[in-house]
Amino acid sequence: MRLVRALDRRRWVLTGAVVVSIILIAGALIVFAGADPLLGLQGLVDGVSSSPYRIGEVLVGAVPIGIVALTLIPALRAGVFSVGAEGQIVVGAIFATAAVFAVNRMLDGGAPALLLWVAGFVAGAVGGGLMALLPAFLTVRWRVNEILSTLLLNYLAAGFLGWTLRTWLATDAETATPQSDELPDAASLPSLIPGTRAHWGVLLVVVLAVVFLVWQRSAASTRLSVFASRPKLALRLGATRSRTVYSTMLVSGLGAGVVGWIQVAGVNDRLLSSVSGGVGFSGIAVALLGALAPIGIVAAALFFSALSAGAVGMQSATGTVPSSIAEVIKGVLLMGVACIAAYQRQPAAVVAPAEPVVADAPDGPDAPGPIATAEAEEARA
Amino acid sequence: MSVELWVAIIAGALALAAPLVLAGIGEGFVERAGRINLGIEGMMIMGALTGVWAGSLAGPLAGLVAGLLVGLVLAVVMNLLVYRLHANEIVIGLGITMLGLGLSTYLYQLWVPSGQTNVAVATVPRVDLGPLSELPVVGPILFGQSPLVYLAVVLLVVAWAVMRFTRFGLAVRAVGTDPASAALRGVRVERTGASALLIGGALAGLGGAVITVGTIGSFTPDITAGRGYIVLAVVIMGRSRPIGIALGALLFAFLQSFALLSQSTSLQLPSELYQSLPYLVTLVVLVITSRSQMRRLFKTVRPA
Numbered sequence: 001m002r003l004v005r006a007l008d009r010r011r012w013v014l015t016g017a018v019v020v021s022i023i024l025i026a027g028a029l030i031v032f033a034g035a036d037p038l039l040g041l042q043g044l045v046d047g048v049s050s051s052p053y054r055i056g057e058v059l060v061g062a063v064p065i066g067i068v069a070l071t072l073i074p075a076l077r078a079g080v081f082s083v084g085a086e087g088q089i090v091v092g093a094i095f096a097t098a099a100v101f102a103v104n105r106m107l108d109g110g111a112p113a114l115l116l117w118v119a120g121f122v123a124g125a126v127g128g129g130l131m132a133l134l135p136a137f138l139t140v141r142w143r144v145n146e147i148l149s150t151l152l153l154n155y156l157a158a159g160f161l162g163w164t165l166r167t168w169l170a171t172d173a174e175t176a177t178p179q180s181d182e183l184p185d186a187a188s189l190p191s192l193i194p195g196t197r198a199h200w201g202v203l204l205v206v207v208l209a210v211v212f213l214v215w216q217r218s219a220a221s222t223r224l225s226v227f228a229s230r231p232k233l234a235l236r237l238g239a240t241r242s243r244t245v246y247s248t249m250l251v252s253g254l255g256a257g258v259v260g261w262i263q264v265a266g267v268n269d270r271l272l273s274s275v276s277g278g279v280g281f282s283g284i285a286v287a288l289l290g291a292l293a294p295i296g297i298v299a300a301a302l303f304f305s306a307l308s309a310g311a312v313g314m315q316s317a318t319g320t321v322p323s324s325i326a327e328v329i330k331g332v333l334l335m336g337v338a339c340i341a342a343y344q345r346q347p348a349a350v351v352a353p354a355e356p357v358v359a360d361a362p363d364g365p366d367a368p369g370p371i372a373t374a375e376a377e378e379a380r381a
Numbered sequence: 382m383s384v385e386l387w388v389a390i391i392a393g394a395l396a397l398a399a400p401l402v403l404a405g406i407g408e409g410f411v412e413r414a415g416r417i418n419l420g421i422e423g424m425m426i427m428g429a430l431t432g433v434w435a436g437s438l439a440g441p442l443a444g445l446v447a448g449l450l451v452g453l454v455l456a457v458v459m460n461l462l463v464y465r466l467h468a469n470e471i472v473i474g475l476g477i478t479m480l481g482l483g484l485s486t487y488l489y490q491l492w493v494p495s496g497q498t499n500v501a502v503a504t505v506p507r508v509d510l511g512p513l514s515e516l517p518v519v520g521p522i523l524f525g526q527s528p529l530v531y532l533a534v535v536l537l538v539v540a541w542a543v544m545r546f547t548r549f550g551l552a553v554r555a556v557g558t559d560p561a562s563a564a565l566r567g568v569r570v571e572r573t574g575a576s577a578l579l580i581g582g583a584l585a586g587l588g589g590a591v592i593t594v595g596t597i598g599s600f601t602p603d604i605t606a607g608r609g610y611i612v613l614a615v616v617i618m619g620r621s622r623p624i625g626i627a628l629g630a631l632l633f634a635f636l637q638s639f640a641l642l643s644q645s646t647s648l649q650l651p652s653e654l655y656q657s658l659p660y661l662v663t664l665v666v667l668v669i670t671s672r673s674q675m676r677r678l679f680k681t682v683r684p685a
Contacts, residue, residue, distance in 0.1 A: 145671070147419070149664060151607070155607060156660055159653040163654070322490035322491065328480060331476050332480060334472065334476035335476035339468045
């Protein structure tokens with residue numbers, strides 16, 4: 001008991017240390033840029049909250065990150081590290097754009113809004129899902145490292161998008177950047193809060209958060225956690241490797257694909273080459289930041305989006321601080337949270353050492369792969 | 382396509398492969414020690430920026446050293462968080478990459494505000510190999526390269542020898558194969574893993590500096606463009622062996638060089654296909670090697 005309490009105290013100290021070091025690093029970066037940190041802070045707050053429009057922008061930015069992060073919960077819980085959201089968003093966006101134009105053309109430009117939304121949503125989900133099933137197949141069938149396969153597929157998706165915007169979906173109009181034609185008016189997601197760009201996708205985040213709150217308590221969720229640490233036990237509970245990898249990666253792919261549609265229909269009204277814009281990577285960071293808990297993820301997504309919006313405000317207020325300061329803070333924050341999470345994990349490792357105890361025995365899902373465990377058992381037999 | 386074009390493509394491939402090989406050698410040590418460094422991309426881009434910065438102050442050699450040191454510092458931070466505080470190494474790696482990409486952009490924008498012309502520095506001078514570099518075909522490919530290409534080759538041999546013949550190499554392999562047994566035999570598991578990670582970080586930073594100070598001579602945000610991830614793929618493809626790493630890096634660099642130089646020729650294919658080809662082929666080779674590794678593993682597990 002005393003041990004647990006001591007660890008708890010250290011956790012609070014560590015959390016404090018992370019917060020203080022982030023503030024210090026941010027302050028140092030602002031001073032290094034030759035600006036006044038207080039003025040910078042003022043600009044940050046203004047950039048986020050000075051008008052309803054700006055609050056709306058924070059919501060608009062949080063929607064794609066939130067959806068990607070929420071739908072990554074099962075995969076990350078099972079220890080399946082898919083970093084392919086970026087490419088899945090891109091393919092989802094391409095499919096959605098193509099579907100909206102196709103449906104609209106079939107009905108001679110008079111397609112009702114609901115039909116266009118359903119077409120975009122479904123096509124986006126299919127695109128993202130297909131893009132996720134490929135690395136899932138490679139992982140299950142030939143044990144191709146899913147981190148690397150999804151990373152490489154992101155580049156292929158970017159190439160496909162570039163080609164798409166130059167050829168079959170390119171607009172005929174003269175534009176500075178490659179883009180598609182503007183979507184028909186009926187296809188755009190209506191705004192949720194008048195006077196802002198905040199669209200109905202905000203509600204989708206709320207719905208998904210509730211769904212995952214309920215799902216979290218299900219047996220399926222627990223099975224995934226077991227799969228991450230004790231694959232053999234999970235097998236007895238009915239979670240085979242292939243079923244786990246396929247289902248969790250499919251969920252994240254569907255989510256990312258829908259994000260592709262939302263970015264096209266809700267924000268840009270057309271397909272742009274910047275459609276994914278780092279949202280996929282932010283989504284992973286936010287999922288980890290929110291400790292894979294839906295409420296935490298929604299809060300972290302809002303925070304990430306606010307940080308980006310606030311950094312732009314800081315740039316215009318100080319005139320010298322580049323808005324890329326937001327990316328630095330996000331990276332530091334992610335590392336800090338990983339350190340705090342490590343302390344959370346330790347009591348369990350103290351109570352039940354599963355592997356032979358070494359001075360720095362690795363714990364958690366990253367340690368023994370299924371094969372390594374099987375091999376060890378073979379050796380013991 | 383003419384002979385000259387092929388010579389240019391192959392010579393370009395060797396130059397493009399050098400940073401991948403350098404970072405790959407380092408990551409080879411990390412992965413032989415049973416770890417993975419997902420922060421390579423961040424370490425490389427920080428090395429690329431500091432390389433140009435130090436290069437503008439004190440010449441290309443200082444740039445290379447500065448790049449190496451920055452990678453080392455980031456690896457020290459990573460080591461502290463992963464080994465001492467037991468944070469998840471995949472998350473910390475991604476964090477280092479986010480930090481590196483963000484910080485390099487931030488510092489660059491302060492250094493060269495938008496609208497100002499980019500800072501260009503002198504690249505590492507070529508050594509004159511006299512008549513050798515005038516040989517037909519072989520001359521420009523083998524003897525017309527930047528000294529950094531030769532450095533990569535030398536380090537490749539050194540890494541192979543260290544891994545194979547030294548106590549440290551044996552310790553790294555032991556720790557990677559079975560940390561518990563290694564610890565029982567008196568190998569310092571934590572220190573060996575840390576040394577491997579520091580080597581990996583330093584060489585990643587050097588690799589980043591080689592991109593800027595070695596060939597291009599200037600920095601732009603996101604200049605590494607995912608090369609850190611390619612290094613990870615190359616190391617896994619090459620099963621952390623120096624020869625495998627070199628071959629994987631050469632394959633990727635060859636396709637990249639091919640994409641850069643053959644767009645003008647009349648193959649009538651979309652340019653995006655050329656640009657995607659290195660990633661596509663890397664993925665295919667990754668699948669092939671993963672497949673054969675899996676088969677080998679199952680053979681040893683079930684000796685029936």
